[in-house]
Amino acid sequence: MSQPPTGSPDIEPVRVIIDETELARTVARMAHQILEANRGAANLLLLGIPTRGVCLANRLAALIEQIEGAPVRVGQLDITMYRDDLRRHPTRLVGRTSIPGSIDDAVVVLVDDVLFSGRTIAAAFDALRDLGRPRAVRLAVLVDRGHRELPIAADNVGRSISTAADERVAVRLSEVDGYDRVTIARVKEGQP
Amino acid sequence: MRHLLSTGDLSLTEAEAILDVAEEMQQVQTRPVKKLPTLRGRTIVNMFFEDSTRTRTSFEIAGKWLSADTINVSAKGSSTSKGESLRDTMLTLDAMGVDAFVIRHSSSGAVAQAAGWVRAHVVNAGDGQHEHPTQALLDAYAIRRHFRALGREGWQGKRIAIVGDLLHSRVVRSNVLLQRTLGAEIVLVAPPTLLPTGVESWGCEVTSDFDSVLEGVDVAMMLRVQRERMAGGFFPTAREYADGYGLSLERLNRLKPGAAICHPGPMNRGVEISSEAADAANSLVLDQVAAGVAVRMSVLYHLLGGSDEGETA
Numbered sequence: 001m002s003q004p005p006t007g008s009p010d011i012e013p014v015r016v017i018i019d020e021t022e023l024a025r026t027v028a029r030m031a032h033q034i035l036e037a038n039r040g041a042a043n044l045l046l047l048g049i050p051t052r053g054v055c056l057a058n059r060l061a062a063l064i065e066q067i068e069g070a071p072v073r074v075g076q077l078d079i080t081m082y083r084d085d086l087r088r089h090p091t092r093l094v095g096r097t098s099i100p101g102s103i104d105d106a107v108v109v110l111v112d113d114v115l116f117s118g119r120t121i122a123a124a125f126d127a128l129r130d131l132g133r134p135r136a137v138r139l140a141v142l143v144d145r146g147h148r149e150l151p152i153a154a155d156n157v158g159r160s161i162s163t164a165a166d167e168r169v170a171v172r173l174s175e176v177d178g179y180d181r182v183t184i185a186r187v188k189e190g191q192p
Numbered sequence: 193m194r195h196l197l198s199t200g201d202l203s204l205t206e207a208e209a210i211l212d213v214a215e216e217m218q219q220v221q222t223r224p225v226k227k228l229p230t231l232r233g234r235t236i237v238n239m240f241f242e243d244s245t246r247t248r249t250s251f252e253i254a255g256k257w258l259s260a261d262t263i264n265v266s267a268k269g270s271s272t273s274k275g276e277s278l279r280d281t282m283l284t285l286d287a288m289g290v291d292a293f294v295i296r297h298s299s300s301g302a303v304a305q306a307a308g309w310v311r312a313h314v315v316n317a318g319d320g321q322h323e324h325p326t327q328a329l330l331d332a333y334a335i336r337r338h339f340r341a342l343g344r345e346g347w348q349g350k351r352i353a354i355v356g357d358l359l360h361s362r363v364v365r366s367n368v369l370l371q372r373t374l375g376a377e378i379v380l381v382a383p384p385t386l387l388p389t390g391v392e393s394w395g396c397e398v399t400s401d402f403d404s405v406l407e408g409v410d411v412a413m414m415l416r417v418q419r420e421r422m423a424g425g426f427f428p429t430a431r432e433y434a435d436g437y438g439l440s441l442e443r444l445n446r447l448k449p450g451a452a453i454c455h456p457g458p459m460n461r462g463v464e465i466s467s468e469a470a471d472a473a474n475s476l477v478l479d480q481v482a483a484g485v486a487v488r489m490s491v492l493y494h495l496l497g498g499s500d501e502g503e504t505a
Contacts, residue, residue, distance in 0.1 A: 087498070091193070091498030093492075094216045097216065131225070
């Protein structure tokens with residue numbers, strides 16, 4: 001695992017909200033909570049939203065398998081083509097959607113790293129509707145940072161934090177970034 | 193991307209992005225609901241001034257699966273048959289608020305010229321003997337998948353033979369330009385009468401001896417022989433053409449193991465390609481057709497899926 005960078009030139013100051021140890025603990029708790037709410041792993045289908053939601057879904061699936069002793073279905077759902085803001089940005093690259101088996105009658109748990117406006121999740125509902133009819137859809141997020149623009153709430157939250165709208169929450173996971181850490185920083189003017 | 197007129201205009205990043213997004217688009221083909229909401233509210237006009245079934249249909253399906261409204265205009269039913277110029281027809285439709293034109297025209301360069309007249313995006317669906325960019329992209333897509341499945345992905349070091357009527361083909365130029373960017377080596381094979389003038393300047397190996405390159409190529413891309421050309425004296429008989437340039441069973445057996453066979457269709461079995469080769473396990477003919485919709489969805493997405501300013505993020 002590479003060392004996390006100590007600062008970033010464009011944003012500062014950076015505060016660490018969740019460090020590596022705490023992140024592992026948080027994800028483990030989420031795995032237990034998902035199982036508790038579903039009364040076991042039956043019918044569960046974890047769908048991560050690219051990029052880091054997929055890493056989290058895989059981690060949750062591995063933990064659930066450890067706890068229950070049986071494998072749980074895990075896949076990924078890209079929502080790029082369902083976004084409501086495509087016309088506001090240059091063409092976006094499309095991520096991968098891969099779903100093991102059918103979503104019909106499954107209890108789908110959408111997994112994402114940060115819940116912010118809620119628009120990604122709204123797009124995910126549209127994407128799911130084109131793929132089938134799950135029995136229920138739940139939402140698990142590592143960080144809920146508030147500022148919802150739609151009536152959407154998570155069933156399973158790793159950490160709720162209050163943020164200012166111009167702050168940026170960055171989830172870094174070893175699969176993608178080489179280290180585990182969640183930080184928050186105020187975005188300097190002119191930064192997206 | 194503003195227009196897709198020539199594969200020569202694509203950067204490596206753009207070309208790869210089109211192929212990558214096409215992979216995701218192909219998944220949609222296997223779903224019960226074959227529809228993405230991405231281009232909802234966008235209008236695409238297919239203007240085909242030349243006969244085409246597969247290209248026109250696959251563009252139409254591609255647009256519909258992305259939820260765009262697609263409209264077909266053929267030369268016969270349009271005002272062009274009343275003498276309206278291409279320019280006036282395009283300006284009329286452009287004024288109606290169309291977002292993209294997909295154009296096939298029998299004159300080389302007509303599509304690029306049309307792109308200069310309108311505000312909408314323009315896709316070249318084949319212009320004369322010039323270019324057919326989406327065909328080259330779907331060829332590349334099918335070839336890439338073939339070699340990926342064999343664990344031999346990567347364009348560097350691959351040799352693609354394009355065999356047949358290079359003179360009248362728009363597929364060949366688009367493939368040469370695309371591979372100049374992607375990196376495979378191209379060998380052009382044709383009887384001397386069917387070589388385009390200036391072919392030496394394309395930077396590809398050129399030969400009239402198909403047998404001499406057979407063993408060394410990874411892809412044999414056979415082009416359709418247009419029977420109507422025979423009247424022009426480009427080659428004596430179909431039989432003689434098949435002897436020299438057809439992918440016969442005997443030639444099929446001399447290809448490298450795993451070498452791919454491509455044909456843009458429609459095929460003349462027994463002329464440029466034998467039935468054995470067309471139906472061989474490593475024939476990509478049907479994969480090419482299947483890729484057609486996915487690749488065209490990706491192209492439409494790249495043209496219409498973002499804001500009108502700026503490049504791929």
